Amino acid sequence: MxxxxxxxxxxxxxxxxxxxxxxxxxxxxxxxxxxxxxxxxxxxxxxxxxxxxxxxxxxxxxxxxxxxxxxxxxxxxxxxxxxxxxxxxxxxxxxxxxxxxxxxxxxxxxxxxxxxxxNSIETLLSKAETVCENIAFASVHGRDWHELDAALIAGGKFTGLLTDAVNSPDSAAQRMIEYGFENYGSVTGENLGEKDEKIRSLTLKETAQSDFRQPCAVIIEKIAEPERKEKQFETLPDRPGMITKQPARTRAVERLEVENLEHLWDIGFCTGSVSIEARRRNPRVRVTAFEKNPLCEKLIEKNSKNFSAPGIKVVMGDFFKSSPEKLPAPDSVFIGGHGGRLGEMMEILGKITRPGGKIVLNSVTEESGKTFRARAVESGFKFEARETAGNIEILSAVKK
Incomplete structure (x- = not known):
């Protein structure tokens, strides 16, 4: 020690x-x-x-x-x-x-x-004579994309980004385009302060198609606000009704209090609508989404890109066989599907969920509602509230 x-x-x-x-x-x-x-x-x-x-x-x-x-x-x-x-x-x-x-x-x-x-971002701002009063900072140097994703979803005008040889400026730009963040430009600074220093002002497309030497700092600038279009979630072709409808989804996300979360689980994500809304509401929440239907993997990928919500960790397969206890513990959990094993699921979640965390279930049957209430208490939760949205019963419980 x-x-x-x-x-x-x-x-x-x-x-x-x-x-x-x-x-x-x-x-x-x-x-x-x-x-x-x-x-x-x-x-x-x-x-x-x-x-x-x-x-x-x-x-x-x-x-x-x-x-x-x-x-x-x-x-x-x-x-x-x-x-x-x-x-x-x-x-x-x-x-x-x-x-x-x-x-x-x-x-x-x-x-x-x-x-x-x-720091390198301050140096680049000075050398490029870039005027900005508010700038967010993100690093993907030896890290995942989480900080960049969060900054983009938050929608600020400027983001200072630290990159590396793997998560490079061109890779970042390609990811931005893939998820619909196309209304940006960049200023890149390679080997700042060295004799071979190189500073470039590029469009996002040019950034995605260029090569960069490391170390390289980047200033990402939003050039214009994105065009607002009415969008719809893609659903399973043979089951278009298999999606958490907007009123129930909104209330469930509010019950989860996603604005205060670090890590959310979405079990039985189907279209990914709850995961996506949670990411859009709290850009810094890490979302792990579980689903056993293999058709849903492409579905959440398409919807995440359509709604500009990168960074959702997808776990495919049976939840009970996915070793959930080995994953980072959730602050709160949304149960969108349980395969008729709600009681077993809640027992597992009772051992994993952090104190003060919530479980929220959108129940469509009287039986699942009764099971939720009974097993919540048995699994170390305190039943919190019941409300309805159409024919959906929204139930929540808090971990003691």
């Missing part, structure tokens, strides 16, 4: 943001003295090449690679055996999706000092 240092101790970790211009790097004021006093340093390979001539003779270097936990354990071993301050070099602001924020999250007990510098 890492030790908590006394309040008066020197910083165990000092993160220094460095900037470059014309290939020459610069340290923040007062950081040079910190470097002169230290003997243990850390950073990525790019940082080592930049600062190697500054390091004292005999200095130790701890490389920051793909396994960040391995790096943090190396820090722990050094510090827990009485070693001095580790100086960590980072590009730009260490607290902007950088090593500083990682340390604060994974090693909050460590005493950390940070020398901040402009």
């Amino acid at each position: 890492s030790k908590t240092p006394p309040a008066s101790a020197e910083p165990e970790l000092t993160a220094i943001g460095i900037t470059c211009e014309g290939g020459r790097f610069a340290l923040p004021e007062k950081a040079a003295e910190v470097v002169r006093r230290a003997s243990v340093f850390s950073g990525g390979k790019r940082h080592f090449e930049k600062v190697r001539d500054l390091l004292p003779e005999g200095a130790r270097w701890i490389d920051i690679g793909g396994d960040i936990e391995k790096t943090l354990r190396a820090y722990d071993r050094h510090l827990d055996t009485g070693g001095g301050t580790i100086v960590i070099f980072a590009s730009g602001d260490p607290l902007f999706y950088g090593i500083g924020s990682t340390i604060k999250k994974l090693r909050p007990e460590r005493k950390l000092k940070v020398f901040r510098a402009p």
Whole structure:
């Protein structure tokens, strides 16, 4: 276990943001003295090449690679055996999706000092002379698409995006076009501050068809509001009525209180209408949607693209065989289908759902309503409310 240092101790970790211009790097004021006093340093390979001539003779270097936990354990071993301050070099602001924020999250007990510098998005905004008062930030660097998806659904005018070689600017643009976010342009900044720096202003289509060197920061700008069209959910060809109708869907989503959720499960998604409405209402909620009918997989994909709701995680197959206990626990659950096994399903959900989370069922039979009420109590829930929308009974219960 890492030790908590006394309040008066020197910083165990000092993160220094460095900037470059014309290939020459610069340290923040007062950081040079910190470097002169230290003997243990850390950073990525790019940082080592930049600062190697500054390091004292005999200095130790701890490389920051793909396994960040391995790096943090190396820090722990050094510090827990009485070693001095580790100086960590980072590009730009260490607290902007950088090593500083990682340390604060994974090693909050460590005493950390940070020398901040402009982050890559700030640098790109300045160099491109882009005027924006409000900008959202997202990173897909070593991550999934969730933050970009959330920013796009939220609909802000500007989004600053950090990319990598896999989740690249062209891949991001292709995804945006695929999900109907076509009314955007971009400014891209490759190798900012280096001699081969390249800044381009592109249409979204040009971005999707271009190649980019890393590191590459991107500013995505909404050029115009999308054209509003009346849209309909696609349904199963032979069962057009198999969809949660708008009034019942709206009330169910309100009962789930999706605005406050981090993770929602939609069991028996069919067309995906509840999952999609939840994503549109709360861009940051992670939705996991379950369905056993193989025809519905293409259906939710089409509807997600039609309604610009990317990022829904789809789990196909029998819910009871999908090892739900191994997935991130839901805050709340919507039950759109249960295959006649509602009691068993609620027993499983009672063991998984987080305290305070809700289960909502749109019941079409008296029997399922009775089962819901009885098994809710048995499974650790408190029955909350009943209301109707047409011939649908909307039932909800809260996890104790």
